[in-house]
Amino acid sequence: MPSDDHDADGRDRPRRRRAGTYDEDERPAPRRPLSASVAARAGLQHIAELSGKTPTGVTSIERSEDGWVIGIEVIEDRRIPSSTDILGVYQVEVDMDGELVTYRRIRRYPRGQSDRG
Template sequence: MTVSHEERPHEERHREERSRQEVHREERPRDPERERPPRRPALDARGAARRAAHHVAQLTGRDPEGVTSLEHREDGWAIGIEVVETHRIPDSTDILAEYRVELDDHGELVTYRRTERYPRGRAENRT
C-alpha cells in the first residue's frame, strides 16, 4: 500500500524538505557577504553620548553641560560635548567650550579635541 504525500506524517515531510534545502545550499557557491548578518554597532546613540560625556569629564575635570552633536560613522561615533570652562556671575556670561570626541563602536576613545570656546550669552550666534 502506498501512502500519498498528504497522508505521510508531518515530521517525515519536514525532514525531506530540510534535506532538499541542504543539498540545494551545498550546490550554491558560498558568498560570505550574504551570509554575514548586518553589522550593528555594539553601542547605540544614547550609550555613545554617555561614553563621550564620561571621557570628556575624565579628561577635563569638568562636568558636561550637554551633547551638541552626534553622528554614527562606519567605524564608530563622532560626538560634540559642551562644558562650562569658566563659571562667572551672572552665569549668562560663563565661558563654554565644545569638545569633539570620536569613539569606536565599543565606546573606546579614539580622538578628543576642543573645537570651540565662547561666552554663553553669545552661543546662539556661533557658526
C-alpha cells in the same frame, strides 16, 4: 609512525590551529553596534574624566565608519552671573566599544553669545 592526532607514544596530541581560527562552537559572538545614546554617555564620561570640566550636554552625534563622533558642550570657566560663563564645544570620537579614540576642543565662547549664521 605517529598520526597527525597522536604523538610517538600513541597519546592524543593537542590540536594546533592558525591564529584567528575557531571551531564552530568557539566563535565569538558578533559585536552589537553601539547605540547613539550609549555612545553619547561614553563621550560625556570621557570628557568629564579627561578635562575635569562639567559637560552640559550633547550638541551633536554622528555615526562614523568605526564608531561615533559626538559634540559635547562643556563649562570651561564658571562666572558670576552664570550668563557670563565661558563654554566650550568638544568633538569626541568613540569606537564601537565606547572607548575614546580622539577628542579636541573646536569652539569656545561666552554663554550669552548666539551662534553666528
